[in-house]
Amino acid sequence: MAIEKNQEIVEAKIVKFKVFRFSSEESDEPSFKIYEIPVKKGMTVLDGLIHIKENLDSTLNFRYSCRMGVCGSCGMFINGLPALGCHTQISHLNSDIVEVKPLPNYYVIRDIVPDFNSLFQKHKSVKPFIIREHIEELGNPTSEYFQTEEEKELISQFTYCIKCGVCSSACPTLATDSEFLGPQAISQAYRYSADTRDEGFLERIKILDSSHGCWRCHFASSCSQVCPKGVDPAFASQLIKREILLMRFGLKKKRKGAPITTLTKEVKRLEEIPEPPKRTLR
Ligand code: SF4
Ligand code: SF4
Numbered sequence: 089m090a091i092e093k094n095q096e097i098v099e100a101k102i103v104k105f106k107v108f109r110f111s112s113e114e115s116d117e118p119s120f121k122i123y124e125i126p127v128k129k130g131m132t133v134l135d136g137l138i139h140i141k142e143n144l145d146s147t148l149n150f151r152y153s154c155r156m157g158v159c160g161s162c163g164m165f166i167n168g169l170p171a172l173g174c175h176t177q178i179s180h181l182n183s184d185i186v187e188v189k190p191l192p193n194y195y196v197i198r199d200i201v202p203d204f205n206s207l208f209q210k211h212k213s214v215k216p217f218i219i220r221e222h223i224e225e226l227g228n229p230t231s232e233y234f235q236t237e238e239e240k241e242l243i244s245q246f247t248y249c250i251k252c253g254v255c256s257s258a259c260p261t262l263a264t265d266s267e268f269l270g271p272q273a274i275s276q277a278y279r280y281s282a283d284t285r286d287e288g289f290l291e292r293i294k295i296l297d298s299s300h301g302c303w304r305c306h307f308a309s310s311c312s313q314v315c316p317k318g319v320d321p322a323f324a325s326q327l328i329k330r331e332i333l334l335m336r337f338g339l340k341k342k343r344k345g346a347p348i349t350t351l352t353k354e355v356k357r358l359e360e361i362p363e364p365p366k367r368t369l370r
C-alpha cells in the first residue's frame with residue numbers, strides 16, 4: 089500500500105494492531121480489537137493509535153500529549169513490555185502484530201488509559217520538594233541556595249523522572265502489594281533527600297521506613313530496565329536503604345542544608361545560564 093505525504097509517495101507495510109478494549113463504566117468484559125494500519129519508517133506505536141483514532145475507530149481511548157518522551161502520559165504495555173508509546177518505533181518491534189494493553193499494576197479507566205491516582209498519591213507522600221527548617225526564606229527567597237556542580241551531579245540522574253509510571257508497572261513487588269510505595273516514589277524520595285539544599289530526610293523516613301516502604305524492594309531491577317529516561321530507580325532504592333541504615337546506627341550526621349548565597353565574585357552564574365523569569369505568583 090502507498091500513502092501520500094508532501095507529494096512524496098512512501099511505501100507502507102500493513103501491520104495488525106491488537107488493542108485492549110475495556111470500560112470501567114460499562115459491564116462489558118475486556119476484549120481485544122484488531123485494526124490493520126499502514127506503517128512507514130519512523131512511525132511509533134502512539135502514531136499507530138492516533139491513525140486508528142482518526143481513520144478507523146474514534147471510540148478508542150488512550151492518553152498522550154507531547155509525543156516526544158517528555159510529558160509521561162503515554163505509558164502502555166506493548167508486546168509484553170511496559171514502555172512509552174511515543175518512544176517505541178513499530179519497526180523496532182520486529183513483528184507484524186503489535187499488541188497494546190494498559191500498563192499493569194494500575195486500575196484501568198478505559199481501554200489503555202490507566203488510573204494514575206495511586207502513582208501520584210505515593211509520589212506526593214514522599215514530599216517531592218525541597219524542605220527547609222527556615223520556611224520563610226523558601227516562601228520569600230532573598231537569594232539562591234548554593235550548590236556545586238559535583239553536588240548537583242549526585243542527584244542529576246534521578247531528576248529526569250517524568251512520572252510516567254512505567255517503572256511501577258514492571259515492579260513484581262507492587263504486583264503483590266498494591267500499597268508498596270513503588271520505584272517511582274522511592275527514587276524521588278532519594279532525589280530530594282540527597283539534594284544538598286534539602287533538610288527533609290527525617291520527614292520522608294516516616295513513609296520510607298514503613299511496612300510498605302523501601303524494604304519491600306528486593307532489587308529485581310525490572311523498574312530500571314524499563315525506565316525510558318535512565319533514572320535507575322532500583323539504584324535509588326538501594327541508596328536510600330543505605331541512608332536509613334546509617335541513620336539507625338547513628339552514623340549519619342544531621343545535614344545542614346546548603347547556605348543561601350549572593351552572586352559574588354566567587355559564586356557566579358554561568359554565562360550560558362539565563363536569568364530566571366520574574367515570579368508570577370506571590
Ligand atoms: S523512574 Fe523512569 S519509569 Fe519511573 S516514572 Fe520516572 S521516568 Fe517513568
Ligand atoms: S528493584 Fe525494587 S522497586 Fe524496582 S522493580 Fe524490583 S522490587 Fe520493584
Ligand code: FES
Pocket residue numbers: 151152153154155156157158159160161162163172173174175
Ligand atoms: S506523549 Fe508525552 S511521553 Fe509520550
